[in-house]
Amino acid sequence: xxxxPPRPREQPVVSGWITFEETGYSIIKxxxxxxxxxxxxxxxxxxxxxxxxxxxxxxxSKNGSPLLVDPGTYRYNNVPRWRxxxxxxxxxxxxTIDDQDQAQQEMSFIWSxxxxxxxxxxxxxxxALFFCAHHDGYTxxxxxxxxxxxxxxxxxxxxxxxxxxxxxxxxxxxxxFHLHPVAHTSREGYWWSIRNxxxxxxxxxxxxxxxxxxxxxxxLLGWYSSGYGTKEPAxxxxxxxxxEAGTVxxxxxxxxxxxNDVESRLREAQRLERSFENS
Numbered sequence: 157x158x159x160x161p162p163r164p165r166e167q168p169v170v171s172g173w174i175t176f177e178e179t180g181y182s183i184i185k186x187x188x189x190x191x192x193x194x195x196x197x198x199x200x201x202x203x204x205x206x207x208x209x210x211x212x213x214x215x216x217s218k219n220g221s222p223l224l225v226d227p228g229t230y231r232y233n234n235v236p237r238w239r240x241x242x243x244x245x246x247x248x249x250x251x252t253i254d255d256q257d258q259a260q261q262e263m264s265f266i267w268s269x270x271x272x273x274x275x276x277x278x279x280x281x282x283x284a285l286f287f288c289a290h291h292d293g294y295t296x297x298x299x300x301x302x303x304x305x306x307x308x309x310x311x312x313x314x315x316x317x318x319x320x321x322x323x324x325x326x327x328x329x330x331x332x333f334h335l336h337p338v339a340h341t342s343r344e345g346y347w348w349s350i351r352n353x354x355x356x357x358x359x360x361x362x363x364x365x366x367x368x369x370x371x372x373x374x375x376l377l378g379w380y381s382s383g384y385g386t387k388e389p390a391x392x393x394x395x396x397x398x399x400e401a402g403t404v405x406x407x408x409x410x411x412x413x414x415x416n417d418v419e420s421r422l423r424e425a426q427r428l429e430r431s432f433e434n435s
Contacts, residue, residue, distance in 0.1 A: 173285060175278055182278065182287055186312045189218045189412060193307050195275045195289035198259055204267040209258040210248035211273045211291040212305040214317065218412065221355040222336045224249055227390065228381030232264055238387070239264055241376040251303055251319055251406070252330045255375075258293030269296045276304075279432060284425075285309040286432040290322075299325025301401045308429045315410040316425040323401040330396040331406050333359065333366075337380045337390035341368055347415060348393060358415060359393065362407040366393040 175182040180196020192215045199207025216224040226249075230242045241247055245257045252258075260269040271293030279286045290304040301323030308316040321329065335341065339352045347358045348366055360366070370378045371389025380390035397404055409422055 173278075173280075175275065177275075180273055180275070182275070184285065184309055188312070189216060191216050191307075191309070191315070193287055193289070195273045195287075195291075197273060198267060198270045201270070203265065204259070204270050205265040207259075207267055207270075208243045208248065209245045209267075209271075209293070210250060211245075211258050211271055211293060212289055212303060213248040213250040214307065215249065216357070216410070218352075218355040218357065221352040223339060223350050223352055223355065223357055225334055225336050225380065225390075227334050227379060229384065230379075230381040230387045231385055236264070237376070241379070242381060246330070246332060246375070246377060247334070247379070249333050250305075250331075252332070253294045253301055253303070253321075253327050254297065255328065255330070256294070256297075258291060260296075269293075277432075279435075283310065284428045284432075286429070288432075295323070297325075297327075299323065299327070299401070301325070301327060306429065306433070308425060308432065310421070310425045310428060313411060313413040314421050314425050315412070316422075316429055317406075317408040317410070318429060319406040319408075321401045321404055326398065326400055327404075328396060328398045329404050329406070330394065331361070331408070332377070333393045333408075334378070334380070335391040335393070337382075337388050339391060341391055341393075344415065347411075350391075358411040360409050361395055362409070363405060364395045364397060366395050368393055 171186045173184045182193040184191040194213045198204045227247045245252045258271050259267045271291045273291040275289045277288040286308050288306040294301040304320045306318045342349045347360045370391045378392040381387045
């Protein structure tokens, strides 16, 4: 395909955003960062081979340095526990409910009960960019739940991610953010500082405190595969809460610059998020 037929060379996008509707990805790009928001399907029916249960996950890199990552694949065969982990929901930057995947793993490559994801809104104004999507993977539970995630991007330095759960019953909700294995973490008050080389972001959860883990064995959490057959410990920020589906909310703030004037920036981001939700 790189030789024939010839294709025109397009100029790279310096900044802006685009949604690929068929594959279900939205990409936000500025002078410094690239963010992906996955609101696409599990994979190709009927068996959804090679699909990973990563609905509503996000990744983030800054000046080419990966910070919030997709942990990869590792291997296909002879390591069933690791295969289940790397293709499962816990290994991605999204939410698990009741410690289950968003779909049902049947074999190494085959899924059942596939979810449907939908981008509900993508809206931009002079102040911010707003996305909202949901998936129905947990409506298969005895007490069904739908996961909805919004991503608000304010200016070029503030991101607000809000997770809501529409449904019934009492459940265990777990939010995870996976870090590149070379990333260094430190705690600054309520904030976690994540640094890869010269690039750094700050991240916090409003409804609780993230715990930092690395290379956990039971349950598996905090691993990264840079290529087929390789894996290594990597950091992950995780938090769990048990509660009624309609009452649990997770609000994650990500700052791409310093913590100066942080309170006013967060108040403005929360105001805009409510404005987009209510419009």
